[in-house]
Amino acid sequence: MAESRKRADARRNEQSLLDAAAAAFVSDGVQVPVRDIAAKAGVGVGTIYRHFPTRADLIVAVYRHQVEACAEAGPRLLRESPGPYAALTSWIDLFADFLITKHGLAEALQSEDAAFQSLHTWFLDRLVPVCDQLVRAADSRLGAFELMYAVGNLCIGAGRDDRYDARRVVGVLLDGLRPRCATP
Amino acid sequence: MAESRKRADARRNEQSLLDAAAAAFVSDGVQVPVRDIAAKAGVGVGTIYRHFPTRADLIVAVYRHQVEACAEAGPRLLRESPGPYAALTSWIDLFADFLITKHGLAEALQSEDAAFQSLHTWFLDRLVPVCDQLVRAADSRLGAFELMYAVGNLCIGAGRDDRYDARRVVGVLLDGLRPRCATP
Amino acid sequence: MAESRKRADARRNEQSLLDAAAAAFVSDGVQVPVRDIAAKAGVGVGTIYRHFPTRADLIVAVYRHQVEACAEAGPRLLRESPGPYAALTSWIDLFADFLITKHGLAEALQSEDAAFQSLHTWFLDRLVPVCDQLVRAADSRLGAFELMYAVGNLCIGAGRDDRYDARRVVGVLLDGLRPRCATP
Amino acid sequence: MAESRKRADARRNEQSLLDAAAAAFVSDGVQVPVRDIAAKAGVGVGTIYRHFPTRADLIVAVYRHQVEACAEAGPRLLRESPGPYAALTSWIDLFADFLITKHGLAEALQSEDAAFQSLHTWFLDRLVPVCDQLVRAADSRLGAFELMYAVGNLCIGAGRDDRYDARRVVGVLLDGLRPRCATP
DNA sequence: AATGAATGAGTTTTCATTCAT
DNA sequence: TATGAATGAAAACTCATTCAT
Numbered sequence: 001m002a003e004s005r006k007r008a009d010a011r012r013n014e015q016s017l018l019d020a021a022a023a024a025f026v027s028d029g030v031q032v033p034v035r036d037i038a039a040k041a042g043v044g045v046g047t048i049y050r051h052f053p054t055r056a057d058l059i060v061a062v063y064r065h066q067v068e069a070c071a072e073a074g075p076r077l078l079r080e081s082p083g084p085y086a087a088l089t090s091w092i093d094l095f096a097d098f099l100i101t102k103h104g105l106a107e108a109l110q111s112e113d114a115a116f117q118s119l120h121t122w123f124l125d126r127l128v129p130v131c132d133q134l135v136r137a138a139d140s141r142l143g144a145f146e147l148m149y150a151v152g153n154l155c156i157g158a159g160r161d162d163r164y165d166a167r168r169v170v171g172v173l174l175d176g177l178r179p180r181c182a183t184p
Numbered sequence: 185m186a187e188s189r190k191r192a193d194a195r196r197n198e199q200s201l202l203d204a205a206a207a208a209f210v211s212d213g214v215q216v217p218v219r220d221i222a223a224k225a226g227v228g229v230g231t232i233y234r235h236f237p238t239r240a241d242l243i244v245a246v247y248r249h250q251v252e253a254c255a256e257a258g259p260r261l262l263r264e265s266p267g268p269y270a271a272l273t274s275w276i277d278l279f280a281d282f283l284i285t286k287h288g289l290a291e292a293l294q295s296e297d298a299a300f301q302s303l304h305t306w307f308l309d310r311l312v313p314v315c316d317q318l319v320r321a322a323d324s325r326l327g328a329f330e331l332m333y334a335v336g337n338l339c340i341g342a343g344r345d346d347r348y349d350a351r352r353v354v355g356v357l358l359d360g361l362r363p364r365c366a367t368p
Numbered sequence: 369m370a371e372s373r374k375r376a377d378a379r380r381n382e383q384s385l386l387d388a389a390a391a392a393f394v395s396d397g398v399q400v401p402v403r404d405i406a407a408k409a410g411v412g413v414g415t416i417y418r419h420f421p422t423r424a425d426l427i428v429a430v431y432r433h434q435v436e437a438c439a440e441a442g443p444r445l446l447r448e449s450p451g452p453y454a455a456l457t458s459w460i461d462l463f464a465d466f467l468i469t470k471h472g473l474a475e476a477l478q479s480e481d482a483a484f485q486s487l488h489t490w491f492l493d494r495l496v497p498v499c500d501q502l503v504r505a506a507d508s509r510l511g512a513f514e515l516m517y518a519v520g521n522l523c524i525g526a527g528r529d530d531r532y533d534a535r536r537v538v539g540v541l542l543d544g545l546r547p548r549c550a551t552p
Numbered sequence: 553m554a555e556s557r558k559r560a561d562a563r564r565n566e567q568s569l570l571d572a573a574a575a576a577f578v579s580d581g582v583q584v585p586v587r588d589i590a591a592k593a594g595v596g597v598g599t600i601y602r603h604f605p606t607r608a609d610l611i612v613a614v615y616r617h618q619v620e621a622c623a624e625a626g627p628r629l630l631r632e633s634p635g636p637y638a639a640l641t642s643w644i645d646l647f648a649d650f651l652i653t654k655h656g657l658a659e660a661l662q663s664e665d666a667a668f669q670s671l672h673t674w675f676l677d678r679l680v681p682v683c684d685q686l687v688r689a690a691d692s693r694l695g696a697f698e699l700m701y702a703v704g705n706l707c708i709g710a711g712r713d714d715r716y717d718a719r720r721v722v723g724v725l726l727d728g729l730r731p732r733c734a735t736p
Numbered sequence: 737a738a739t740g741a742a743t744g745a746g747t748t749t750t751c752a753t754t755c756a757t
Numbered sequence: 758t759a760t761g762a763a764t765g766a767a768a769a770c771t772c773a774t775t776c777a778t
Contacts, residue, residue, distance in 0.1 A: 009757080010762065029296065033747060044764040049749070051762095107294075110340055112213070142356060145347040150356075153337040156294055163329040169357075172326060172334075176360030197738095217772060219740095228739035233774070381759095397664075401751060403761095412760035417753070478659075478708055480581065510724060513715040518724075521705040525662055531697040540694060540702075541721075544728030561778080562741065585768060596743040601770070603741095 014051050017041050022062045022102075030059060030108035030116070056118040063105060063119075067126055070098050074130035084137035089174045091134050092151055095127070096170045099155035106155040124148075140177050147177075198235055201225045206246045214243060214292040214300070240302040243292060247303075251310055254282055258314035268321035273358050275318050276335055279311070280354045283339035290339040308332075324361050331361075382419055385409045390430045398427060398476040398484070424486040427476060431487075435494055438466055442498035452505035457542050459502050460519055463495075464538045467523035474523040492516075508545050515545075566603050569593050574614045574654075582611060582660035582668070608670040615657060615671075619678055622650050626682035636689035641726050643686050644703055647679070648722045651707035658707040676700075692729050699729075 020041030024032045034055070038045045052058035073094055081087035099106045108116055109123060124145070131144035140147065151170055158166035204225035208216045218239070222229040236242035257278055265271035283290045292300055293307060308329070316328035324331065335354055342350035388409030392400045402423070406413045420426035441462055449455035467474045476484055477491060492513065500512035508515065519538055526534035572593030576584045586607070590597045604610035625646055633639035651658045660668055661675060676697070683696035692699065703722055710718035 013762080034749090035747075045749085046751080046765070047763055055748095110291075112344070142353065143347065145345075146349065146353065149341070149345070149348045150338055150353045153340050154334055156337050156340065157296075157333070160296075161329075161333070163327065164333045165330065169326065169330060169334045172360035173353075173357050174360070176356035176358070176362075178360075218774085219772070222740090228741095229774085230739055230776085231737085234737075239773095402753085403751070406761090412762095413753085414755085414760055415758085418758075423752090475662075480709075480712075510721065511715065513713075514717065514721065517709070517713070517716045518706055518721045521708050522702055524705050524708065525701070528664070529697075529701070531695065532701045533698065537694065537698065537702045537725075540728035541725050542728070544724035544726070544730075546728075565741080586770085587768075597770080598744070598772080599742055607769095 013043070013047070017043065017048065017051055018058075018062050021058055025059070025062065025104040025108065026102070027104075029104055030055075030111065031113070054118075055115040059108060059116065059119045060122055063102065063123075066098055066102065067123060070095055071126050071130045074134060078134060078137060084134070084139070085178065088134045088138040088140065088177075091131070092147070092170060092174060093167070095131075095148070096151050096155055096167060099152060100158040100166050103159055106152050106158070109152050110156060138177075139179075142177060197227070197231075201227065201232065201235060202242075202246050205242055209243070209246065209288045209292075210286065213288045214239075214295070215297075238302075239299045243300065243303045244306050247286065247289065247307075250282055250286070251307060254279055255310050255314045258318060262318060262321060268318070268323070269362065272318045272322040272324065272361075275315070276331070276354065276358060277351075279315075279332065280335050280339055280351060283336060284342045284350050287343060290336050290342070293336050294340060322361075323363075326361065381411070381415075385411065385416065385419060386426075386430050389426055393427070393430065393472045393476075394470065397472045398423075398479070399481075422486075423483040427484065427487045428490050431470070431473065431491075434466055434470070435491060438463055439494050439498045442502060446502060446505060452502070452507070453546065456502045456506040456508065456545075459499070460515070460538065460542060461535075463499075463516065464519050464523055464535060467520060468526040468534050471527060474520050474526070477520050478524060506545075507547075510545060565595070565599070569595065569600065569603055570610075570614050573610055577611070577614065577656040577660070578654070579656075581656055582607075582663065583665070606670075607667045611660060611668065611671045612674055615654065615675075618650055618654065619675060622647055623678050623682050626686060630686060630689060636686070636691070637730065640686045640690040640692065640729075643683070644699070644722065644726060645719075647683075647700070648703050648707055648719060651704060652710040652718050655711055658704050658710070661704050662708065690729075691731075694729060 017037075021037050024037045024040050028036065034048055035045055037058075038048050041048075048058070052061060074091055077087045077090045077094075078084070081090055099109075108119060127148060128144050131148050135142070135144045135147060142150065150173060154169050154173065155166050157164065201221075205221050208221045208224050212220065218229055218232055221242075222232050225232075232242070236245060258275055261271045261274045261278075262268070265274055283293075293304060311332060312328050315332050319326070319328045319331060326334065334357060338353050338357065339350050341348065385405075389405050392405045392408050396404065402413055402416055405426075406416050409416075416426070420429060442459055445455045445458045445462075446452070449458055467477075476487060495516060496512050499516050503510070503512045503515060510518065518541060522537050522541065523534050525532065569589075573589050576589045576592050580588065586600055587597055589610075590600050593600075600610070604613060626643055629639045629642045629646075630636070633642055651661075660671060679700060680696050683700050687694070687696045687699060694702070702725060706721050706725065707718050709716065
């Protein structure tokens with residue numbers, strides 16, 4: 001009983017760590033010093049290292065749930081959408097929305113820092129197969145990796161400047177993929 | 185005479201600095217340690233700081249000529265292309281090519297690092313008006329800033345993974361901008 | 369009854385702690401992280417600190433029995449050996465054997481780390497008087513402290529390199545103490 | 553000229569660094585924090601790292617001259633001593649003296665820390681061959697490595713306690729190596 | 737004007753020790 | 758009493774920036 005209590009505490013603590021890390025990633029970028037995350041979370045640096053031995057572990061943990069949800073939406077959209085192209089655009093909208101609202105994530109995915117390698121790997125391993133199904137069904141001119149990479153890049157800096165609306169641009173990109181009417 | 189000679193030397197020196205910096209930016213990114221640039225240029229770090237007090241000054245200097253050339257190409261393309269949409273795509277191709285071949289520049293333009301602020305400003309001040317002319321002529325759904333921002337982002341990481349072809353994706357984006365045939 | 373059972377449990381627990389510590393000292397040296405000892409013993413670090421408030425307490429406890437046995441062997445050897453020099457060499461062999469087989473102990477005895485101060489003290493308080501009897505009986509050129517210190521040092525790193533055989537070197541040192549035949 | 557002046561300064565600086573490091577090694581052991589050495593030398597830590605990229609580099613530099621002198625004494629003693637055993641004892645005395653007066657060095661040589669690996673290697677590479685010549689000439693029962701290792705160990709902690717005289721103990725060890733008169 | 741040595745703040749990481757559960 | 762999560766003081770190492778030569 002005492003144990004389950006402690007475990008519950010630790011879990012709560014870990015969640016507050018994740019929340020602080022997520023906030024820090026957004027405001028300062030994923031390269032934010034561990035010490036800063038610890039300060040934001042109101043814990044010592046050692047606590048971070050106990051829970052997340054490497055920075056990649058922390059990042060993966062921060063984004064795990066959301067990536068999961070995104071992955072699970074793929075097959076569902078394919079079933080429920082009026083057509084394969086609609087399914088693809090819906091999923092890409094979802095994917096872009098996820099990245100846009102997780103300001104800082106798109107940047108992290110694009111970073112070449114070795115600390116993010118395992119993040120890239122995990123992210124792509126989980127989502128590319130999902131996207132691939134949609135892409136094949138819609139007979140898209142861009143492959144799953146390429147499309148995701150493009151959308152990921154387009155989401156970088158979303159919200160930084162009012163003149164740039166990532167969702168609109170992603171819409172234009174998807175329009176570029178739309179099956180055309182014949183040119184006379 | 186001695187003075188003009190000295191000035192010529194200084195100019196030569198500065199040019200070799202710029203060449204070294206350009207090379208370093210390409211191979212190691214724009215965040216490359218100043219010491220590395222100095223070593224590549226065969227000068228002391230003090231010399232770099234004398235010529236370019238801030239990193240942004242150095243970056244602006246490195247890319248000045250190329251941005252100039254790109255800016256000057258705008259009006260010319262508008263005159264010489266078969267139509268405004270063709271002019272726009274030609275210019276965007278030029279712009280994307282510039283970014284893609286300047287590996288690291290797209291990343292720098294997107295970086296939030298304060299050291300790059302003046303780079304952003306200068307870059308946009310010079311090119312957005314040019315692009316704006318083209319965009320208006322072509323009656324594009326995306327504004328000049330937005331389009332340039334999008335293309336800039338799409339060029340990030342170009343060449344890092346064979347599965348991602350930035351030029352092809354930019355092509356798709358431009359297709360999304362193409363005037364449509366009427367829907368019956 | 370319940371109490372004596374509890375006390376027996378505690379003693380068993382403490383013994384398993386000592387065993388784990390002894391093993392950790394051997395494999396990783398006496399500076400081994402407390403956490404590692406705790407892990408080896410299958411207890412929390414808090415338990416170690418409860419039983420042994422300082423590292424020295426733990427070390428002393430680990431080696432107590434063996435030092436005791438060594439101390440008790442002194443008078444016995446003096447009684448049972450063919451002569452006092454033989455008794456001294458036998459005891460020193462015993463002492464060296466103890467140190468050599470307790471890989472890490474010789475290093476600990478020599479360490480200047482404050483955490484080991486009480487170990488030094490206890491060790492010498494217990495054994496120097498024993499050695500002193502033997503040394504006096506054998507009329508050795510080296511005093512008890514000096515001889516023990518020397519042998520202790522010679523045992524440092526025993527087993528680390530095949531080219532160094534601590535027992536052989538101790539033998540040579542004892543040879544140097546052997547009463548000489550007259551030089552003609 | 554300006555260059556040679558600067559180089560002279562740097563050399564002087566490096567020497568003061570070495571002096572500070574030597575003092576720090578003696579008083580705090582060779583594991584002394586780099587920051588402490590820097591403080592002792594009155595320089596920033598960066599200066600230490602500039603001159604000596606790794607701790608081993610610093611240690612080797614601190615002891616280089618003295619090891620050199622010791623190595624060079626070997627052949628000379630072999631030529632000039634009344635006999636090979638006398639040459640060996642003279643050299644070992646020299647070697648022990650070196651270690652004893654460089655309080656902390658014997659400990660360093662015995663340390664298993666990876667940072668000292670190159671120190672061990674260099675030290676042995678330089679001196680074992682010298683000792684080997686002497687050992688072979690004197691037909692010693694102990695090999696060069698073993699004898700040096702033993703003497704090195706005996707010098708650990710020399711000067712820490714008045715009851716231990718490393719020179720006397722080394723003398724006894726050498727006595728143990730002395731050719732014996734026949735036992736009747 | 738050029739040099740590069742020196743500086744030291746900033747970051748990561750480890751681990752002894754405390755203390756809430 | 759036992760646990761192990763949390764703490765935070767060290768320690769190593771890097772690099773932008775300054776400044777004596």
